[in-house]
Amino acid sequence: MRNARPISARYRLAVLSRSVAAVAGGYGVSVLLAVAVAWTMPLSREEASIVATMIALLGLPIVMMACFYARTAFRAWIGLAIAASLLAGLAFAAGWRP
């Protein structure tokens, strides 16, 4: 990505979009991961909260990497949207109300 070609505005925009997807979107998805795990774990409330936190913190860097691994920035956003709705749906089914 760092070669002699001048960097186009389009490319810069795509990188910015991915970075926002990774940081803000990635954090959002891992928050929903925490919520989904917390509500679905068959444990006491405090135990489920702790497990959820640990899993969400492991998930966060993986989701962030996935945003950069995706072929285009647009696909990264689509992936985030799918993951977010799946996790939110799961949590909702388990009784979570935002």
Next chain:
Amino acid sequence: MTWLHDWAGLIVGWLLFVIALAGTLSVFRSEIGNWMRPEARCCAADSVTAGSAAVHWLGKHAATSPAWYIQPADRRSATSYAVWTAPGGDFAQKWLDPKTGDPATVRDTLGGDFFYRLHFELELPFPWGRVLAGAAAVAMLLALITGIVAHRRFFVDFFTFRAGKGQRSWLDAHNVLAVTALPFHLMIAFTGALTLANLIMPWGASSLYRGDMAAVWKDLYPAAVDRPARHVPAPLAPIAPMLGKAKQFFGSDIAQIAILNPGDAAAVVSVTSGEDQRIGIQRQVISFDGTTGRPIAAHVERRPALRTFNFLYALHTARFGETLTRWLYFVCGLMLTALIGAGLVLWTEKRRAQRQGLGFAIVERLNIAIVAGTPLAFAAFFLANRLLPIDLAQRAATEVRVMFWLWGAILIYAALRPARRAWREILTVTAAACAAIPLTDLITRSMRLDRLHLTVALIALALAAGFVFAARRAGGRRATA
């Protein structure tokens, strides 16, 4: 992934370098504290005696405070540590003599706790320092994972070191430091994020408890009795018998004493067990009614998820460790710091032949100020501890100020000098500052020929030698490869 590794690493690299070096020193937080307070003799203190003395002193000097927290002197720490809420609502802290409870006989310094606090609070107001440190931990985890992905010839490169070849050597050094202690780096990044999880990832708990964080704390710490003050004055029952009972209940030493509403009829004394030899497997808490001294709640942590969490937390702080474990943490921490430093230098080496605009210049100068400047600023903190007048007003704060002013001066110096000269000169001064640590210890007559002072002297001299070497390399032939 290489691209992500380079940029994610650069953005948090400077912050992580400081956090890693401060964290490495925090491994010997108590020992650095003992070195910085040579007036207090280490370490014959009995935690019950030390705790009682601290409570006695607080009763005289912080009687109106709503809460006291005490870490009694023990076999590692020569002083007791007390923190309480001052009348203005701010926290006040003192390091107390283990026998008399009096802070006046010990010089006013933050000691090793300075590095410990800097490690995760970054001298920023709550909660921003902690949030930033938590984000840095997540970014470090990200940089580690992308680094592993980017580094395809993982094991072949491990046996490769090409010295004196510019960029290639920096890459090899970066790789060797990363791979050798990779399990440590991954562990410390993840557990580091976990220690700040209540700030950066509280959402599982807050959604389950519908935002009632007080209920979360109640469930997490069932033996921490939190009852409001009744505003009826009542003297605190003798503390030593309570501490003795707590010790008996734990079967191990005391780590912390919390006294809520001291001097009130609703006073509560909560004692937490130490982690000696067991990696936080069983965190135990016992609470007493402050006026009668009778136990009112006790808890031995047996819940699996919480034990896992405590285990991971303890893995980060290494408080369970004996001397050997701590030295391993120290060495791995230094490797991590060097790995981050090499990565930062590598970023500029990789791009030196290409664009050299303003962005490049900023990165290069910040690299000098952080990679060479942080060790110098930290060494200056040790020197300030010895050289500032003992009875200086606000001495502890002045030590910190000296360090930050010097850091600022280094940044300006690095921005103005030619880069290579700045590297060489700052590294040379760092070497001199490290060598001066045992010297000032000797000159100020604080030095005792015991293991602590000799170890500090040896480490300082070894670091000085390392910085002399680094300064010579930085000033030697430019290997642009």
